Each structure stands twice: as C-alpha cells, then as structure tokens.
Amino acid sequence: MVMVVFAFVLWALGWFVNVRLAEGAAARTVGVRLLVPVIFGVTILAMWELLVRGLNVPLVILPTPSMIAVRFSESTSILWVDFVQTILKGALSGYVMGALAAFGTAILVDRSDFLRRGLLPVGNFMAALPIVGTAPILVMWFGFDWHSKAAVVVVMVFFPILVNTVAGLRETSLMQRDLMQTYAASYWQGFFKLRLPAAMPFVFNGLKIATTLSLVGAIVAEFFGSPTVGMGFRISTSVGQLSLDMVWAEIVVAALAGSAFYGLVAISEKIVTFWHPSQRG
Amino acid sequence: MKSLIAVLTVIGVLVVIWYAACVPMNIKGVLTEAERAGAVVEPEGARERRNLGAFGLVAGNGFAIPATWAQARPRLPAPHQVAIELWQTTVMKKITSKRSLVHHAWVTLSATLLGFGIGTGLGILLAVGVVHSRVMDMSVMPWAIVSQTIPIIALAPMIIVVLYSIGVQGVLPKAVISAYLSFFPVVVGMVKGLRSPDMMQLDLLATYHASKPQGFWKLRLPASMPYLFTSLKIGVAASLVGAIVGELPTGAVAGLGARLLAGSYYGQTVQIWSALFMAAILAACLVGLLGVIERVTLKRMGMGS
Structure with a gap:
C-alpha cells in the first residue's frame, strides 16, 4: 500500500x-x-x-522494469545473436534490396507516362494492403532462414518507396525542366542535376516509412517459421514459456534498433537535403 | 479514362507474369506427379531432375505446362485457382460455416473495427489534450513520435497471452492490438491538424472575443479534418494488420490470420492465397470507405476539390 x-x-x-x-x-x-x-x-x-x-x-504476467533490465544485461549474448539474425541479416538486407529495386522501378516508370498512370494507383493500393500476410508464402519458398525474412521485407518496403520516389521525380516544375532543355542537357544530366535532387525529400519520406516496416516484416515473418534464433522466434517461444521478461528485453532491442535505424536515415536526409526549407533554420 | 486503361493494362501484365511464373515454380512437383502416373518424363527420376534448373525442365517437358496451372497443392497457385477458391469459400458456402471465408473475414473485421474505434477515440482525445496543454505536449509528443519508429507489433503475442491469463479472451485482445497500432498515427495526425490554423485565423477569433471551446469547435476541429482522414486511412490499415497478427500466436481457430497460419502448417497454398486476397479486399474496402466518407465530409464543409 x-x-x-x-x-x-x-x-x-x-x-x-x-x-x-x-x-x-x-x-x-x-x-x-x-x-x-x-x-x-x-x-x-x-x-x-x-x-x-x-x-x-503476478511478476510472471507483468515483469517490472528492473527485472527486464536485469534480464537484458544477463542475456546480451542471446539478444545480440537475435539482433544479427533478424535486424542485420533479415531486415537490413531486405531493406537495401527493396529500396534499390523500388528506385530502379521508379526511374523506369518515370520515363513513360503510360506506366506511371497505370502503376501509381496499383502501387498506392498495394502500399495500403496487409503485405505481412505474404510471409507464410515467402517462408515456404525461401526456407526458414533469413532469406525468406529479407524477401518479406523487400515486398513490404517496395511500394512505399516506389510511390514516393515516382511522386518526387514529378516534383520539378515545367519552368525548371525547360531551363535544363535550354542548356541542352541530356536526359541523364537533367535527371542527376535537377530531378533527382528535387526528388530527394520524397525519397527520404519513403525510406523513413520503410524503416519501421522492414523491422515489422522481419519480426512477423519469423512467427511463420524460423531457425532457432531471431527476435520473432525468441518472442514467440518466450511467450509460450511465459518468460515475459525476455520478451520485454527483445522489445527493448527492437525499439532501440528501430529508433537507431530511423535516426540514421533521418541524419542522412539532413545531409543530402540540406537545401530544403524543412531542414533549414 | 486514359488512366483506367493504363491501370487495367498494368494489372493484365501482372496476371500474365503470374501465370508465366507458375510454370517454373511448379514444374518439379508436376513432373514428379506425372512420372508416378506413368508419363514419360525427361530426364527420368527425381534425383536427376534435382540438379536441373526449372527452366531446363520446362524446355524438356513442354507437355507438362498446362498441369502447372492445375495442381492441388502448387508452390504458386495460378490466378484462376485462387479466384475459384475465393468464389467457393465466399459465395458457395453458407456464412455460418467454419469453412466460409466470409465468416473468417468477419472475425478479423470485428476485431479490427472495435480496435480502430477505441484507438481513434483515445487518439483524438489525447491530441486535444496535447494541443491545449503545453506540459502534455512536451511530455507525450516526443514519445508518440518515437513510438512510430519502433515495431510495436512485436508486442502482439505478449498482449494476447497476458490478457488471456487475466481472463480476457475472444475479440478483445485482438482489438487491443488494433487499437494500439491505430492510436499513434491518429495522435500525430490529429495534433498536426488541430495546429494547422495559422496565427492570422487564431487572431481573428481572438478579435471576435471567442472563448477557447468556441475556437476549438469552430476553427481547430474543422481545420483538422483533412489531417484526421489521412491518418485514419493509415490507422485502419494498421488496425487490420494488427488484428491479423494478433491471431497468429494463440493458434486462433477463426480469422484470416488463423487461415494463413493453418495454410502454412498444412501446405495449403491455395488457402493462404485466398486468405491473403480476402485480407487485401478487406483493406481496400476499409480504406475506400474512409475515402468516400472523407470526400463527402470535406465537400459538405466546403473543402473538397
């Protein structure tokens, strides 16, 4: 009392x-x-x-923060292995592949008005879908190891980045593009010197949305089958054993990793788009 | 009109790619079955075929291509197989049947809507508090923003188990997860919206000698509507994901998540795909419905385009 x-x-x-x-x-x-x-x-x-x-x-149901902290410091080796498996191998590799694929597709889409008209609504639609649901299928195709998790992440991050990049590449005004034309700039010169920089705030918006999605994808995909390592695996088995302090410790890791990942992308945004009004002042 | 043709073309191309992908994906299983049934397969024996690529097998066994679109448990079911399964489990089955996908969709949808309602209500309340109290703003907002960068869905299994152990089960635990996932987008969007009236407009109300509640009801709340709808659309999609994921760890018997899990345990790929499409249709309907409400509301408020 x-x-x-x-x-x-x-x-x-x-x-x-x-x-x-x-x-x-x-x-x-x-x-x-x-x-x-x-x-x-x-x-x-x-x-x-x-x-x-x-x-x-009952401490089994709701462990106290001090218990979680103790558990965290005691099992750093397990947590580190899980972190490497889920975040570095699953989420990060999938994130990079998905972002590159989305970026490439966006450049292709941008070259054709027809493709843009057709792909953008489809992409917008896909971005709102519960894509996590593809996890059981991809786990079936790519096996239990991190490859399937990376595949889930690729599918999850692809559409937000694609939609944002395509929107960003449209950002320049007719006047600016005309100016490039009067300089006799080739397509790629205009692309790299005008449209790509102008698209960067949008691209980073997509990249920032995708950071959280990539972690969600990698963790949830492990609920459908995984080797005996990984954050999602540890969470689901620890819940089964009612060792909830371990679950909380994994959640702390997920929170730290998520914030750090987001922070890294936000810092690179600051460096790349230093000229943008939202980054000044 | 031009856009519609473009969208239909893109969808058509995707379907064609899907059909084409079925061939190399399923060829190995088809050939094994065909050989067992007595057909001559090139090369013979499963062991020889293992080392060959899928495309080599397709080239050597052209007769097997139609069969790749009609397997019982394909690695990648063909679009028409998924469509037939969807049709059979929605329209042909009674809604009360355990095998009806409508029944499963309803189980998930009820949790989604309940959670979405709770999460949105609490989110709007907190946003109102944040806008009117500097302390709440400075204390809560940083955490609300940080919480968007962490995969909170990792909490889902634990919430289910903890609530189960204190006797709460059924639709509520899933709804809690849904509420939780839709809560933060709504808070962040709504705070942005309630702050969107600029200094000039607030000053005008001050010259009218408007009270704080009047300012809220007549200026801030209407001005926040576009922001609210944007975050509601994000929130409802997140709610659906939450309800589906909430069904995974307990081995729930009903719901779209349960269908996904059962399908992946028993290798029923067609069932997984149909559950996936049902989830997609559900998400599209929810977001679409909100879009319609948004358009009608904004139009009546004179903000529609």
Missing part, C-alpha cells in the same frame, strides 16, 4: 516539475525540451515498478 501511495506521490511530483519546466521561462531551450519527456518517461517507469510491486501483480 505504501508503494502505491508513493507511486502516486511520485507521479504528482514528476508532473509538477514538468508543469514548472514547461510553463517556465526556459521552456524553449534544448535542455528543457529534452528533460521534460525524459522526466515523463522515468516517472512512468517508476510508477510501473511501484504499482506492480505494490498491488502484487
């Missing part, structure tokens, strides 16, 4: 500090902007820990 009361006191305290910070004079500084969500997150974790212990929630 003491713990429950303490949890709510802590919550009130955290909220009070955040209110003071957010309404205070320093609210717009970078430090406060970072500090407020961190305080919020830490308060949530502490509440979780205290409430679970205070209300005697």
Whole structure:
C-alpha cells in the first residue's frame, strides 16, 4: 500500500516539475525540451515498478522494469545473436534490396507516362494492403532462414518507396525542366542535376516509412517459421514459456534498433537535403 | 479514362507474369506427379531432375505446362485457382460455416473495427489534450513520435497471452492490438491538424472575443479534418494488420490470420492465397470507405476539390 501511495506521490511530483519546466521561462531551450519527456518517461517507469510491486501483480504476467533490465544485461549474448539474425541479416538486407529495386522501378516508370498512370494507383493500393500476410508464402519458398525474412521485407518496403520516389521525380516544375532543355542537357544530366535532387525529400519520406516496416516484416515473418534464433522466434517461444521478461528485453532491442535505424536515415536526409526549407533554420 | 486503361493494362501484365511464373515454380512437383502416373518424363527420376534448373525442365517437358496451372497443392497457385477458391469459400458456402471465408473475414473485421474505434477515440482525445496543454505536449509528443519508429507489433503475442491469463479472451485482445497500432498515427495526425490554423485565423477569433471551446469547435476541429482522414486511412490499415497478427500466436481457430497460419502448417497454398486476397479486399474496402466518407465530409464543409 505504501508503494502505491508513493507511486502516486511520485507521479504528482514528476508532473509538477514538468508543469514548472514547461510553463517556465526556459521552456524553449534544448535542455528543457529534452528533460521534460525524459522526466515523463522515468516517472512512468517508476510508477510501473511501484504499482506492480505494490498491488502484487503476478511478476510472471507483468515483469517490472528492473527485472527486464536485469534480464537484458544477463542475456546480451542471446539478444545480440537475435539482433544479427533478424535486424542485420533479415531486415537490413531486405531493406537495401527493396529500396534499390523500388528506385530502379521508379526511374523506369518515370520515363513513360503510360506506366506511371497505370502503376501509381496499383502501387498506392498495394502500399495500403496487409503485405505481412505474404510471409507464410515467402517462408515456404525461401526456407526458414533469413532469406525468406529479407524477401518479406523487400515486398513490404517496395511500394512505399516506389510511390514516393515516382511522386518526387514529378516534383520539378515545367519552368525548371525547360531551363535544363535550354542548356541542352541530356536526359541523364537533367535527371542527376535537377530531378533527382528535387526528388530527394520524397525519397527520404519513403525510406523513413520503410524503416519501421522492414523491422515489422522481419519480426512477423519469423512467427511463420524460423531457425532457432531471431527476435520473432525468441518472442514467440518466450511467450509460450511465459518468460515475459525476455520478451520485454527483445522489445527493448527492437525499439532501440528501430529508433537507431530511423535516426540514421533521418541524419542522412539532413545531409543530402540540406537545401530544403524543412531542414533549414 | 486514359488512366483506367493504363491501370487495367498494368494489372493484365501482372496476371500474365503470374501465370508465366507458375510454370517454373511448379514444374518439379508436376513432373514428379506425372512420372508416378506413368508419363514419360525427361530426364527420368527425381534425383536427376534435382540438379536441373526449372527452366531446363520446362524446355524438356513442354507437355507438362498446362498441369502447372492445375495442381492441388502448387508452390504458386495460378490466378484462376485462387479466384475459384475465393468464389467457393465466399459465395458457395453458407456464412455460418467454419469453412466460409466470409465468416473468417468477419472475425478479423470485428476485431479490427472495435480496435480502430477505441484507438481513434483515445487518439483524438489525447491530441486535444496535447494541443491545449503545453506540459502534455512536451511530455507525450516526443514519445508518440518515437513510438512510430519502433515495431510495436512485436508486442502482439505478449498482449494476447497476458490478457488471456487475466481472463480476457475472444475479440478483445485482438482489438487491443488494433487499437494500439491505430492510436499513434491518429495522435500525430490529429495534433498536426488541430495546429494547422495559422496565427492570422487564431487572431481573428481572438478579435471576435471567442472563448477557447468556441475556437476549438469552430476553427481547430474543422481545420483538422483533412489531417484526421489521412491518418485514419493509415490507422485502419494498421488496425487490420494488427488484428491479423494478433491471431497468429494463440493458434486462433477463426480469422484470416488463423487461415494463413493453418495454410502454412498444412501446405495449403491455395488457402493462404485466398486468405491473403480476402485480407487485401478487406483493406481496400476499409480504406475506400474512409475515402468516400472523407470526400463527402470535406465537400459538405466546403473543402473538397
């Protein structure tokens, strides 16, 4: 009971500090902007820990953050192997292949008005479909190892990147293209010097959407069959054994990997499209 | 009209590619069956054929090509096989039958809609809170944005098991996953939408001496509608994926995810493909329906194009 009361006191305290910070004079500084969500997150974790212990929630069903942290530090070797199998081999290789394929297709599609009219609606339609469902088929074709996971990822990331790239390549105005023509620029000169740079914000939009999709694809595909390693495999078997602290540890890995992956793409976007209004100022 | 022809051409080409792909994909199985039935196959014996490429086999055994489109358990079923299976399991079966795909689709759809409703409602509420409270904005929004970069679907198996162990089962656990997946897109989109009125418009309301609720109902909420619909379309697709994935880990007996899983266990490829197409049709209908609602709403609000 003491713990429950303490949890709510802590919550009130955290909220009070955040209110003071957010309404205070320093609210717009970078430090406060970072500090407020961190305080919020830490308060949530502490509440979780205290409430679970205070209300005697069975630890099997809901492990506390400290238990998860202990499990995480104890099984780093397993987590690392799973990370390599699912993220590096499955998701990342599929992501690269899918992105290249989508990019190539987009350039082809862009050269023909007819193809663009036909492929874009189909691509838009496909991007909204539950493509994860192809996982059982691809697992059947490519076997249980990471190849099938990479294949699922390729199919999943292909359409968002394709649609965004094609839209981006249309971004230049007639005036700009005319200017290139008056310079007697060839197709590829116009492509590399004008249309590709102009398309980059769109391309990166697609690439950013695809980062999360690639992890989802690689993890869910493992639910349909995998070797005895991998994050999806570990999650489904650990759930079966009711060792939920292991599941949470894998989710922490997935969260870290997802944010890092997204962050990397966002940083490269910043470098490549430094000229774009959204990146300045 | 021109676009329609182009789309139909692309779809036609895709179907042709699909038929063509069936031949090399299925040729090995067809030849094994044909040999067992007594036909002369070039080269003889499964072992000799193993080392040959699929295209070499096709070239040597032209007679077997029609059979690749009519296998019982092909590696890649032909389009008409999937279409026939879809027709038989939707129209020819009673909806109450366990083998009816409509029944399975309904199981998944009910979880999707329930979850989508919950997720959207909570998402809009949180967005309203975020827009009106600086503290909530600064505390919650960074986490809502970060949560979009992580594969939250990895939580699905655990949510199912945990809810099951505290006695919640049936449609609700799947709906929780659906709600969870549609929640964050709606929050992010709705916050963007509620913030979309510019300073000039807000100032105008201030000169009218409008109260905060009036400003919300008369300016912010209407202005947020285009953003809301965009994120609703993303959210409903995510909800469907959530409901399907939610059916995987428990070995559920009904639902599209269960059909996918059962199909992959027993090698029933036609069943997998038909379940997949059903899911696609469902997703298309949901997104399409939202699109229609969006168009009608925006038109009546005077924002339609």
